[in-house]
Amino acid sequence: MARVSPDREYAVGGHSTFPTVILSVVVDNPRSWFLPFAERLVERLAAFGSTKLFHSGQAIPPGNEIAFLLSCESKVPAEILARSKHNIVVHASDLPKGKGMSPLTWQVLEGRDVIPVTLFEAVEQFDAGPIYLKGSFRLQGNELLDEMQAGLGAKILDLCEEFLRRYPGIISEGKPQEGTSTFYRRRTPKESRLDPTRSIEDQFNLLRVVDNDRYPAFFD
Numbered sequence: 001m002a003r004v005s006p007d008r009e010y011a012v013g014g015h016s017t018f019p020t021v022i023l024s025v026v027v028d029n030p031r032s033w034f035l036p037f038a039e040r041l042v043e044r045l046a047a048f049g050s051t052k053l054f055h056s057g058q059a060i061p062p063g064n065e066i067a068f069l070l071s072c073e074s075k076v077p078a079e080i081l082a083r084s085k086h087n088i089v090v091h092a093s094d095l096p097k098g099k100g101m102s103p104l105t106w107q108v109l110e111g112r113d114v115i116p117v118t119l120f121e122a123v124e125q126f127d128a129g130p131i132y133l134k135g136s137f138r139l140q141g142n143e144l145l146d147e148m149q150a151g152l153g154a155k156i157l158d159l160c161e162e163f164l165r166r167y168p169g170i171i172s173e174g175k176p177q178e179g180t181s182t183f184y185r186r187r188t189p190k191e192s193r194l195d196p197t198r199s200i201e202d203q204f205n206l207l208r209v210v211d212n213d214r215y216p217a218f219f220d
Helices: 035-045 103-109 145-165 169-173 202-208
Strands: 022-028 050-054 065-069 085-090 114-121 131-138
Touching: 022 035, 035 050, 050 131, 085 145, 103 114, 103 145, 103 202, 114 145, 131 145, 131 169, 145 202
Parallel strands: 022 050, 022 065, 065 085
Antiparallel strands: 085 114, 114 131
């Protein structure tokens, strides 16, 4: 797949004159697993407006119509949110359940094979904005981390495109989050530790979610 340089603009139909709608896709970690999907998303969103990929919310231009804040590891401050008419986040849980960090990994460790995905408006409070769309994708139970991320990435792209196809009417369809919130904590490399007293079968899902480069499985 061809790489897309950050901050590259795309014109609808290949014309040099950009449409008035300005869209931004933000992935704040240049090593993020989602970056190749973000590059594909920029290409797909070019049909809806002038689209750019940024590695920081600080780069979002004033007057931006929609910012897609995807796989961002840092909270975006209110002054950055104010640069866009709408700020969209996609989270791999059935909000308000499963707020927080690494929801895909935590749910696989819980034994789930259907992963819900929620597209919602970013607000100052973490993972708390009104919900526009929900979807899901299914795991067979033998996928490793990169395969799980591929399924999630594809679903995120589809939800973002559906949001734009239905925009701006979809904004009036947004629903506040209802029910009890639950939260996942941030995972650390030490949580890839295997227990040598337990069977491989018991720890199979942990072996599936480790990253062999960044946080490999290990035991003492």
